[in-house]
Amino acid sequence: MTLTGELLIGAARVPATAGTMKALNPATGELIEPEFAFGGPAEVDRAVRLADEAFDSYSHTGLTERAAFLDRIADNLEAVKDELAARLALETGLPAAQLEGEAVRTAGVFRKFATVVRQGRFLQATVDPAQPDRQPAPRMDHRLQKVALGPVVIFGASNFPISYSVVGGDTASALAAGCPVILKAHNAHPGASEIQGRVIQRAVAEAGLHEGVFSLVRGAGNEIGEALVDHPLVHAVTFTGSEAGGMALFRRAQQRPDPIPVFTEMTSVNPTFVLPAALAARGAEIGTGLVQRAMYNVGQACLKPAILLAADGPGFQELRDALSAEVAKAAARTMLTPGIHDAYVRNAQRLENDGATRVAAGQAPEGLWDGQSLLYEVSGEQLLAEPGLREEVFGPAVLLVRLTGAEQLLEVARAFRGQLSATLHAEADDRAHAQRLLPILERRTGRIVFNAFSIPQEVSYASTHGGPFPATSDSRFTSVGMGAIERFIRPVTYQNFPDDLLPDALRAANPENLWRVVDGELVKD
Incomplete structure:
Protein backbone atom coordinates (compact mmCIF):
# COMPACT_ATOMS: atom_id res chain seq x y z
CA MET A 1 0.00 0.00 0.00
CA THR A 2 1.07 3.60 -0.51
CA LEU A 3 1.72 5.34 2.80
CA THR A 4 0.06 8.73 3.11
CA GLY A 5 1.23 9.70 6.60
CA GLU A 6 -2.26 10.75 7.64
CA LEU A 7 -4.04 10.08 10.92
CA LEU A 8 -6.79 7.48 10.81
CA ILE A 9 -9.83 8.81 12.62
CA GLY A 10 -12.76 6.51 12.14
CA ALA A 11 -13.10 5.93 8.39
CA ALA A 12 -11.32 9.19 7.51
CA ARG A 13 -7.70 9.96 6.74
CA VAL A 14 -6.84 13.23 8.44
CA PRO A 15 -3.88 15.48 7.50
CA ALA A 16 -1.52 17.13 9.92
CA THR A 17 -2.73 19.90 12.22
CA ALA A 18 0.25 20.05 14.59
CA GLY A 19 3.33 19.46 12.46
CA THR A 20 4.89 16.41 10.84
CA MET A 21 7.73 13.95 11.28
CA LYS A 22 9.68 11.42 9.26
CA ALA A 23 10.70 7.97 10.41
CA LEU A 24 14.34 7.34 11.27
CA ASN A 25 16.29 4.31 10.08
CA PRO A 26 18.39 3.59 13.20
CA ALA A 27 20.81 1.41 11.23
CA THR A 28 21.80 4.22 8.84
CA GLY A 29 20.69 7.42 10.56
CA GLU A 30 18.70 8.37 7.46
CA LEU A 31 15.17 9.77 7.48
CA ILE A 32 12.56 7.79 5.55
CA GLU A 33 9.72 9.13 3.45
CA PRO A 34 6.91 10.10 3.68
CA GLU A 35 6.11 12.76 6.23
CA PHE A 36 3.69 11.63 8.98
CA ALA A 37 1.01 13.83 10.45
CA PHE A 38 0.85 15.01 14.03
CA GLY A 39 -2.51 15.82 15.57
CA GLY A 40 -3.54 17.55 18.75
CA PRO A 41 -6.43 17.78 21.23
CA ALA A 42 -8.98 18.47 18.48
CA GLU A 43 -8.13 15.21 16.69
CA VAL A 44 -8.21 13.36 20.01
CA ASP A 45 -11.67 14.75 20.74
CA ARG A 46 -12.93 13.73 17.30
CA ALA A 47 -11.57 10.20 17.65
CA VAL A 48 -12.90 9.70 21.19
CA ARG A 49 -16.35 11.05 20.35
CA LEU A 50 -16.57 8.68 17.40
CA ALA A 51 -15.57 5.82 19.71
CA ASP A 52 -18.25 6.82 22.18
CA GLU A 53 -20.83 6.93 19.37
CA ALA A 54 -19.73 3.43 18.33
CA PHE A 55 -19.78 1.94 21.80
CA ASP A 56 -23.45 1.06 22.28
CA SER A 57 -23.74 -0.73 18.94
CA TYR A 58 -20.32 -2.38 18.99
CA SER A 59 -20.50 -3.58 22.58
CA HIS A 60 -23.83 -5.24 21.77
CA THR A 61 -22.70 -7.05 18.63
CA GLY A 62 -23.47 -10.75 18.69
CA LEU A 63 -20.62 -13.03 19.66
CA THR A 64 -20.46 -14.58 16.20
CA GLU A 65 -20.32 -11.19 14.50
CA ARG A 66 -17.61 -9.85 16.79
CA ALA A 67 -15.53 -12.99 16.42
CA ALA A 68 -15.78 -12.75 12.63
CA PHE A 69 -14.51 -9.15 12.85
CA LEU A 70 -11.43 -10.29 14.79
CA ASP A 71 -10.80 -13.00 12.21
CA ARG A 72 -11.00 -10.34 9.46
CA ILE A 73 -8.26 -8.36 11.19
CA ALA A 74 -6.09 -11.50 11.33
CA ASP A 75 -6.68 -12.18 7.63
CA ASN A 76 -5.88 -8.60 6.67
CA LEU A 77 -2.72 -8.61 8.79
CA GLU A 78 -1.41 -11.78 7.18
CA ALA A 79 -2.12 -10.31 3.74
CA VAL A 80 0.31 -7.42 4.38
CA LYS A 81 2.90 -9.23 6.53
CA ASP A 82 5.69 -9.03 3.95
CA GLU A 83 5.15 -5.33 3.29
CA LEU A 84 4.80 -4.65 7.02
CA ALA A 85 8.00 -6.53 7.86
CA ALA A 86 9.97 -4.73 5.14
CA ARG A 87 8.88 -1.32 6.42
CA LEU A 88 9.52 -2.26 10.03
CA ALA A 89 13.00 -3.52 9.23
CA LEU A 90 13.78 0.00 8.00
CA GLU A 91 12.23 1.67 11.04
CA THR A 92 13.65 -0.64 13.74
CA GLY A 93 16.80 -2.34 12.47
CA LEU A 94 15.27 -5.71 13.34
CA PRO A 95 15.48 -8.59 10.82
CA ALA A 96 12.57 -8.75 8.36
CA ALA A 97 12.21 -12.51 8.83
CA GLN A 98 11.77 -12.04 12.59
CA LEU A 99 9.16 -9.36 11.98
CA GLU A 100 7.23 -11.55 9.53
CA GLY A 101 7.06 -14.18 12.25
CA GLU A 102 5.83 -11.58 14.74
CA ALA A 103 3.05 -10.60 12.31
CA VAL A 104 1.95 -14.22 11.87
CA ARG A 105 1.95 -14.82 15.63
CA THR A 106 -0.05 -11.64 16.20
CA ALA A 107 -2.63 -12.70 13.63
CA GLY A 108 -2.86 -15.92 15.63
CA VAL A 109 -3.61 -13.91 18.76
CA PHE A 110 -6.58 -12.23 17.06
CA ARG A 111 -7.86 -15.66 16.02
CA LYS A 112 -7.50 -16.94 19.58
CA PHE A 113 -9.53 -13.99 20.84
CA ALA A 114 -12.13 -14.74 18.18
CA THR A 115 -12.43 -18.19 19.75
CA VAL A 116 -12.70 -16.61 23.21
CA VAL A 117 -15.56 -14.45 21.97
CA ARG A 118 -17.41 -17.36 20.31
CA GLN A 119 -17.16 -19.43 23.48
CA GLY A 120 -18.52 -16.53 25.53
CA ARG A 121 -17.00 -17.68 28.81
CA PHE A 122 -15.53 -14.21 29.36
CA LEU A 123 -19.11 -12.98 29.93
CA GLN A 124 -19.22 -15.15 33.08
CA ALA A 125 -22.97 -15.56 32.65
CA THR A 126 -24.49 -16.40 36.02
CA VAL A 127 -28.13 -17.14 36.83
CA ASP A 128 -29.73 -17.30 40.26
CA PRO A 129 -33.41 -18.08 39.43
CA ALA A 130 -36.24 -16.66 41.46
CA GLN A 131 -37.32 -18.65 44.52
CA PRO A 132 -40.76 -17.23 45.37
CA ASP A 133 -41.40 -19.87 48.03
CA ARG A 134 -38.08 -19.48 49.84
CA GLN A 135 -38.38 -18.90 53.58
CA PRO A 136 -38.08 -16.71 55.49
CA ALA A 137 -38.12 -14.41 52.42
CA PRO A 138 -38.54 -15.02 48.70
CA ARG A 139 -35.59 -14.55 46.34
CA MET A 140 -35.97 -12.43 43.21
CA ASP A 141 -34.40 -13.56 39.95
CA HIS A 142 -30.77 -12.35 39.61
CA ARG A 143 -28.68 -12.70 36.43
CA LEU A 144 -25.13 -11.42 35.91
CA GLN A 145 -22.82 -10.97 32.95
CA LYS A 146 -19.69 -8.95 32.26
CA VAL A 147 -20.04 -5.92 29.95
CA ALA A 148 -17.49 -3.75 28.15
CA LEU A 149 -16.05 -0.73 30.00
CA GLY A 150 -16.24 1.80 27.15
CA PRO A 151 -13.76 3.43 24.74
CA VAL A 152 -10.17 2.39 25.48
CA VAL A 153 -6.93 4.29 24.74
CA ILE A 154 -3.94 2.13 23.87
CA PHE A 155 -0.39 3.50 23.77
CA GLY A 156 1.62 1.55 21.20
CA ALA A 157 5.03 0.27 22.34
CA SER A 158 8.37 0.31 20.52
CA ASN A 159 10.12 -2.94 21.46
CA PHE A 160 7.66 -5.37 19.84
CA PRO A 161 6.36 -3.13 17.04
CA ILE A 162 3.55 -5.48 16.01
CA SER A 163 2.53 -7.62 18.97
CA TYR A 164 2.63 -4.68 21.43
CA SER A 165 1.70 -2.03 18.91
CA VAL A 166 -1.29 -1.14 16.75
CA VAL A 167 -2.49 -4.70 16.09
CA GLY A 168 -1.08 -6.01 19.36
CA GLY A 169 -2.61 -8.00 22.17
CA ASP A 170 -4.01 -4.91 23.92
CA THR A 171 -6.00 -3.99 20.82
CA ALA A 172 -7.12 -7.58 20.28
CA SER A 173 -8.34 -8.03 23.86
CA ALA A 174 -10.09 -4.63 24.01
CA LEU A 175 -11.93 -5.24 20.73
CA ALA A 176 -12.82 -8.77 21.89
CA ALA A 177 -14.35 -7.30 25.04
CA GLY A 178 -16.52 -4.94 22.97
CA CYS A 179 -14.51 -1.75 23.54
CA PRO A 180 -13.76 0.68 20.70
CA VAL A 181 -10.05 1.55 20.53
CA ILE A 182 -8.21 4.84 20.09
CA LEU A 183 -4.59 3.92 19.38
CA LYS A 184 -1.79 6.38 20.09
CA ALA A 185 0.89 5.26 17.62
CA HIS A 186 4.53 5.12 18.69
CA ASN A 187 6.63 7.65 16.80
CA ALA A 188 9.51 5.20 16.37
CA HIS A 189 7.70 3.28 13.63
CA PRO A 190 5.07 5.52 12.02
CA GLY A 191 4.98 3.78 8.65
CA ALA A 192 4.43 0.37 10.17
CA SER A 193 1.77 1.86 12.45
CA GLU A 194 -0.10 3.23 9.45
CA ILE A 195 -0.01 -0.16 7.71
CA GLN A 196 -1.39 -1.85 10.82
CA GLY A 197 -3.97 0.86 11.39
CA ARG A 198 -5.29 0.50 7.88
CA VAL A 199 -5.54 -3.27 8.42
CA ILE A 200 -8.03 -2.61 11.24
CA GLN A 201 -9.73 0.31 9.50
CA ARG A 202 -10.39 -1.93 6.50
CA ALA A 203 -11.75 -4.72 8.71
CA VAL A 204 -14.16 -2.29 10.39
CA ALA A 205 -15.54 -1.27 6.99
CA GLU A 206 -15.73 -4.87 5.72
CA ALA A 207 -17.65 -5.93 8.83
CA GLY A 208 -20.13 -3.04 8.47
CA LEU A 209 -19.33 -1.70 11.94
CA HIS A 210 -19.54 1.89 13.15
CA GLU A 211 -16.43 3.75 11.97
CA GLY A 212 -15.61 4.82 15.54
CA VAL A 213 -14.64 1.27 16.54
CA PHE A 214 -11.02 2.17 15.70
CA SER A 215 -8.90 5.31 15.28
CA LEU A 216 -5.17 5.97 15.15
CA VAL A 217 -3.65 9.26 16.28
CA ARG A 218 -0.10 10.52 16.56
CA GLY A 219 1.46 13.55 18.19
CA ALA A 220 4.64 15.21 19.38
CA GLY A 221 5.52 15.52 23.04
CA ASN A 222 3.14 14.84 25.91
CA GLU A 223 0.18 16.96 24.81
CA ILE A 224 -1.64 14.31 22.81
CA GLY A 225 -1.13 11.61 25.44
CA GLU A 226 -2.42 13.88 28.17
CA ALA A 227 -5.44 14.80 26.05
CA LEU A 228 -6.24 11.12 25.57
CA VAL A 229 -6.00 10.28 29.28
CA ASP A 230 -7.95 13.39 30.28
CA HIS A 231 -10.85 12.93 27.87
CA PRO A 232 -14.05 12.34 29.88
CA LEU A 233 -15.37 9.75 27.38
CA VAL A 234 -12.30 7.49 27.76
CA HIS A 235 -12.87 4.62 30.20
CA ALA A 236 -9.49 2.82 30.35
CA VAL A 237 -5.87 3.15 29.21
CA THR A 238 -3.10 0.65 28.49
CA PHE A 239 0.61 1.46 28.39
CA THR A 240 3.80 -0.53 27.84
CA GLY A 241 7.05 1.27 28.56
CA SER A 242 9.12 2.83 31.32
CA GLU A 243 8.11 3.11 34.95
CA ALA A 244 8.36 6.91 34.75
CA GLY A 245 6.08 7.08 31.72
CA GLY A 246 3.58 4.56 33.04
CA MET A 247 3.28 6.17 36.45
CA ALA A 248 2.86 9.65 34.93
CA LEU A 249 -0.17 8.37 33.00
CA PHE A 250 -1.46 6.44 36.01
CA ARG A 251 -1.30 9.46 38.31
CA ARG A 252 -2.92 11.70 35.74
CA ALA A 253 -5.81 9.27 35.31
CA GLN A 254 -6.38 9.18 39.07
CA GLN A 255 -6.60 12.98 39.19
CA ARG A 256 -9.52 13.11 36.74
CA PRO A 257 -12.95 14.03 38.14
CA ASP A 258 -13.85 10.42 37.28
CA PRO A 259 -10.66 8.32 37.77
CA ILE A 260 -10.16 5.48 35.29
CA PRO A 261 -7.95 2.38 35.29
CA VAL A 262 -4.54 2.56 33.61
CA PHE A 263 -3.13 -0.89 32.93
CA THR A 264 0.63 -0.46 32.72
CA GLU A 265 3.42 -2.91 31.96
CA MET A 266 6.59 -1.15 33.05
CA THR A 267 9.82 -2.57 34.42
CA SER A 268 11.24 -5.99 35.27
CA VAL A 269 14.64 -7.70 35.57
CA ASN A 270 13.12 -11.22 35.61
CA PRO A 271 15.63 -12.73 38.08
CA ASN A 451 14.01 -25.25 34.42
CA ALA A 452 13.49 -23.04 31.37
CA PHE A 453 13.89 -19.31 30.67
CA SER A 454 11.61 -16.26 30.87
CA ILE A 455 11.75 -15.87 27.06
CA PRO A 456 9.78 -16.98 25.09
CA GLN A 457 6.33 -16.71 26.62
CA GLU A 458 3.34 -18.59 25.29
CA VAL A 459 0.19 -16.61 24.49
CA SER A 460 -2.44 -18.94 25.94
CA TYR A 461 -5.37 -19.28 28.31
CA ALA A 462 -2.99 -19.85 31.23
CA SER A 463 -0.55 -17.02 30.41
CA THR A 464 0.21 -14.29 32.93
CA HIS A 465 2.17 -11.22 31.89
CA GLY A 466 1.80 -9.09 34.96
CA GLY A 467 2.96 -8.81 38.53
CA PRO A 468 3.16 -6.57 41.59
CA PHE A 469 4.31 -2.96 41.26
CA PRO A 470 6.47 -1.76 39.53
CA ALA A 471 6.11 -4.52 36.97
CA THR A 472 2.53 -3.34 36.51
CA SER A 473 0.13 -0.90 38.11
CA ASP A 474 -2.40 -3.65 38.89
CA SER A 475 -1.18 -7.16 39.65
CA ARG A 476 -4.68 -8.66 39.27
CA PHE A 477 -4.51 -8.59 35.48
CA THR A 478 -2.40 -9.86 32.59
CA SER A 479 -1.60 -8.04 29.36
CA VAL A 480 -0.74 -11.24 27.48
CA GLY A 481 -2.92 -14.28 26.96
CA MET A 482 -6.63 -14.81 26.78
CA GLY A 483 -7.11 -13.50 30.31
CA ALA A 484 -6.14 -10.02 29.07
CA ILE A 485 -9.79 -9.46 28.14
CA GLU A 486 -10.60 -9.20 31.87
CA ARG A 487 -9.10 -5.70 31.97
CA PHE A 488 -11.88 -4.29 29.81
CA ILE A 489 -15.05 -5.76 31.30
CA ARG A 490 -17.08 -5.26 34.48
CA PRO A 491 -20.06 -7.05 36.05
CA VAL A 492 -23.70 -5.99 35.73
CA THR A 493 -26.54 -7.78 37.52
CA TYR A 494 -30.07 -7.76 36.05
CA GLN A 495 -32.60 -8.25 38.84
CA ASN A 496 -36.16 -9.43 38.22
CA PHE A 497 -35.99 -8.70 34.46
CA PRO A 498 -38.47 -9.94 31.87
CA ASP A 499 -36.78 -12.44 29.58
CA ASP A 500 -37.15 -10.39 26.40
CA LEU A 501 -35.18 -7.48 27.89
CA LEU A 502 -32.26 -9.63 29.05
CA PRO A 503 -28.98 -9.95 27.11
CA ASP A 504 -28.86 -13.13 25.02
CA ALA A 505 -26.35 -14.73 27.39
CA LEU A 506 -28.84 -14.55 30.25
CA ARG A 507 -32.10 -15.49 28.55
CA ALA A 508 -33.91 -18.64 29.59
CA ALA A 509 -33.44 -20.30 26.18
CA ASN A 510 -29.67 -19.59 26.21
CA PRO A 511 -29.65 -18.80 22.46
CA GLU A 512 -25.82 -18.53 22.34
CA ASN A 513 -25.57 -22.05 23.84
CA LEU A 514 -23.11 -20.86 26.50
CA TRP A 515 -21.80 -22.52 29.61
CA ARG A 516 -23.39 -20.69 32.54
CA VAL A 517 -23.37 -20.89 36.33
CA VAL A 518 -26.97 -21.62 37.34
CA ASP A 519 -27.69 -21.77 41.06
CA GLY A 520 -23.99 -22.32 41.68
CA GLU A 521 -23.58 -25.17 39.17
CA LEU A 522 -21.73 -24.90 35.85
CA VAL A 523 -24.13 -26.10 33.20
CA LYS A 524 -24.93 -25.74 29.51
CA ASP A 525 -28.71 -25.53 29.72
Missing part, protein backbone atom coordinates in the same frame (compact mmCIF):
# COMPACT_ATOMS: atom_id res chain seq x y z
CA THR A 272 16.88 -16.27 37.45
CA PHE A 273 17.80 -18.35 40.52
CA VAL A 274 20.08 -21.37 40.07
CA LEU A 275 19.99 -23.77 43.02
CA PRO A 276 23.10 -25.78 44.02
CA ALA A 277 22.38 -29.18 42.46
CA ALA A 278 21.27 -27.60 39.18
CA LEU A 279 24.36 -25.41 39.19
CA ALA A 280 26.65 -28.42 39.66
CA ALA A 281 24.83 -30.51 37.04
CA ARG A 282 24.39 -27.97 34.24
CA GLY A 283 25.88 -24.60 35.11
CA ALA A 284 27.46 -24.11 31.68
CA GLU A 285 24.26 -25.07 29.87
CA ILE A 286 22.24 -22.60 31.94
CA GLY A 287 24.74 -19.80 31.32
CA THR A 288 24.76 -20.30 27.56
CA GLY A 289 21.00 -20.56 27.32
CA LEU A 290 20.38 -17.49 29.43
CA VAL A 291 22.63 -15.23 27.36
CA GLN A 292 21.07 -16.42 24.11
CA ARG A 293 17.65 -15.43 25.38
CA ALA A 294 18.81 -12.22 27.06
CA MET A 295 20.17 -10.95 23.74
CA TYR A 296 16.89 -11.48 21.89
CA ASN A 297 15.85 -8.17 20.26
CA VAL A 298 19.22 -6.76 21.37
CA GLY A 299 18.06 -7.15 24.97
CA GLN A 300 15.05 -4.92 24.30
CA ALA A 301 12.43 -7.28 25.71
CA CYS A 302 10.33 -6.85 28.83
CA LEU A 303 10.96 -10.50 29.74
CA LYS A 304 14.75 -10.40 29.29
CA PRO A 305 16.43 -12.54 31.99
CA ALA A 306 18.66 -9.72 33.20
CA ILE A 307 19.95 -10.95 36.57
CA LEU A 308 21.33 -14.44 37.23
CA LEU A 309 21.85 -15.51 40.84
CA ALA A 310 23.82 -18.55 42.05
CA ALA A 311 25.82 -19.53 45.12
CA ASP A 312 29.58 -19.91 44.80
CA GLY A 313 30.34 -23.62 44.68
CA PRO A 314 30.49 -26.56 42.27
CA GLY A 315 29.44 -25.42 38.82
CA PHE A 316 29.72 -21.67 39.46
CA GLN A 317 32.95 -21.21 37.50
CA GLU A 318 31.50 -23.21 34.60
CA LEU A 319 28.42 -20.98 34.68
CA ARG A 320 30.55 -17.83 34.70
CA ASP A 321 32.79 -19.06 31.89
CA ALA A 322 29.81 -19.98 29.73
CA LEU A 323 28.21 -16.58 30.29
CA SER A 324 31.47 -14.84 29.39
CA ALA A 325 32.04 -16.89 26.25
CA GLU A 326 28.50 -16.39 24.95
CA VAL A 327 28.58 -12.63 25.62
CA ALA A 328 32.03 -12.27 24.02
CA LYS A 329 30.92 -13.72 20.71
CA ALA A 330 27.69 -11.67 20.50
CA ALA A 331 27.64 -9.15 17.67
CA ALA A 332 26.67 -5.56 18.40
CA ARG A 333 23.33 -4.80 16.74
CA THR A 334 21.26 -1.73 16.05
CA MET A 335 18.97 -0.70 18.89
CA LEU A 336 15.44 0.47 18.23
CA THR A 337 15.93 4.21 18.70
CA PRO A 338 18.76 6.60 19.53
CA GLY A 339 17.02 7.35 22.83
CA ILE A 340 16.90 3.70 23.83
CA HIS A 341 20.56 3.28 22.88
CA ASP A 342 21.65 6.33 24.86
CA ALA A 343 19.67 5.20 27.91
CA TYR A 344 21.30 1.76 27.65
CA VAL A 345 24.79 3.28 27.66
CA ARG A 346 23.92 5.44 30.67
CA ASN A 347 22.39 2.58 32.62
CA ALA A 348 25.27 0.22 31.88
CA GLN A 349 27.60 2.88 33.23
CA ARG A 350 25.32 3.18 36.26
CA LEU A 351 25.92 -0.49 37.03
CA GLU A 352 29.66 0.15 37.05
CA ASN A 353 29.23 3.26 39.19
CA ASP A 354 27.21 1.18 41.65
CA GLY A 355 30.06 -1.31 41.98
CA ALA A 356 29.49 -3.92 39.26
CA THR A 357 32.60 -5.38 37.63
CA ARG A 358 32.61 -5.81 33.86
CA VAL A 359 33.49 -9.45 33.16
CA ALA A 360 32.98 -9.69 29.41
CA ALA A 361 31.94 -7.62 26.42
CA GLY A 362 30.63 -8.56 23.01
CA GLN A 363 31.92 -7.40 19.66
CA ALA A 364 32.53 -3.67 19.42
CA PRO A 365 29.79 -1.46 17.96
CA GLU A 366 30.14 -0.35 14.38
CA GLY A 367 26.96 1.65 13.92
CA LEU A 368 26.18 4.81 15.82
CA TRP A 369 23.35 3.20 17.78
CA ASP A 370 24.60 -0.38 18.07
CA GLY A 371 24.16 -2.02 21.45
CA GLN A 372 27.22 -3.90 22.71
CA SER A 373 26.54 -7.01 24.80
CA LEU A 374 27.93 -6.78 28.35
CA LEU A 375 28.34 -9.12 31.33
CA TYR A 376 28.73 -7.72 34.83
CA GLU A 377 29.28 -9.39 38.20
CA VAL A 378 28.54 -8.41 41.80
CA SER A 379 28.40 -10.19 45.13
CA GLY A 380 25.21 -10.85 47.03
CA GLU A 381 26.28 -8.27 49.60
CA GLN A 382 26.65 -5.63 46.92
CA LEU A 383 23.24 -6.39 45.44
CA LEU A 384 21.61 -6.06 48.85
CA ALA A 385 23.42 -2.83 49.67
CA GLU A 386 22.83 -1.00 46.40
CA PRO A 387 19.20 -0.90 45.14
CA GLY A 388 20.31 0.46 41.77
CA LEU A 389 21.88 -2.90 40.94
CA ARG A 390 18.41 -4.44 41.07
CA GLU A 391 16.97 -1.97 38.54
CA GLU A 392 16.34 -2.69 34.86
CA VAL A 393 18.98 -2.01 32.21
CA PHE A 394 17.01 -2.10 28.96
CA GLY A 395 19.41 -3.56 26.42
CA PRO A 396 21.92 -6.42 26.00
CA ALA A 397 23.44 -6.48 29.49
CA VAL A 398 23.39 -9.33 32.03
CA LEU A 399 24.31 -9.18 35.70
CA LEU A 400 25.74 -12.25 37.47
CA VAL A 401 25.33 -12.32 41.25
CA ARG A 402 27.73 -14.50 43.27
CA LEU A 403 25.94 -15.57 46.46
CA THR A 404 27.42 -17.12 49.61
CA GLY A 405 24.77 -19.80 50.04
CA ALA A 406 21.10 -20.72 50.33
CA GLU A 407 20.30 -18.25 53.11
CA GLN A 408 21.67 -15.31 51.18
CA LEU A 409 19.74 -16.46 48.11
CA LEU A 410 16.50 -16.17 50.11
CA GLU A 411 17.54 -12.77 51.49
CA VAL A 412 18.30 -11.46 48.02
CA ALA A 413 15.02 -12.83 46.63
CA ARG A 414 13.13 -10.85 49.28
CA ALA A 415 14.92 -7.65 48.19
CA PHE A 416 13.47 -7.64 44.66
CA ARG A 417 10.50 -5.47 43.80
CA GLY A 418 7.59 -6.77 41.72
CA GLN A 419 8.55 -8.65 38.54
CA LEU A 420 6.85 -9.88 35.39
CA SER A 421 8.57 -13.24 35.82
CA ALA A 422 11.06 -15.15 37.95
CA THR A 423 12.90 -18.32 37.00
CA LEU A 424 14.07 -21.25 39.09
CA HIS A 425 16.58 -23.89 37.96
CA ALA A 426 16.57 -26.90 40.28
CA GLU A 427 17.22 -30.65 40.42
CA ALA A 428 15.68 -33.29 42.69
CA ASP A 429 18.22 -32.56 45.43
CA ASP A 430 17.19 -28.89 45.39
CA ARG A 431 13.56 -29.52 46.35
CA ALA A 432 13.94 -28.33 49.95
CA HIS A 433 15.56 -25.08 48.81
CA ALA A 434 12.91 -24.62 46.12
CA GLN A 435 10.07 -25.04 48.60
CA ARG A 436 11.50 -22.21 50.70
CA LEU A 437 12.06 -19.96 47.69
CA LEU A 438 8.70 -20.39 45.99
CA PRO A 439 6.54 -18.46 48.50
CA ILE A 440 8.94 -15.52 48.22
CA LEU A 441 8.67 -15.53 44.42
CA GLU A 442 4.88 -15.90 44.46
CA ARG A 443 4.65 -12.61 46.34
CA ARG A 444 6.82 -10.83 43.76
CA THR A 445 5.76 -12.02 40.33
CA GLY A 446 2.90 -13.19 38.17
CA ARG A 447 4.83 -15.99 36.42
CA ILE A 448 7.36 -18.49 37.79
CA VAL A 449 9.38 -20.53 35.28
CA PHE A 450 10.92 -23.88 36.23
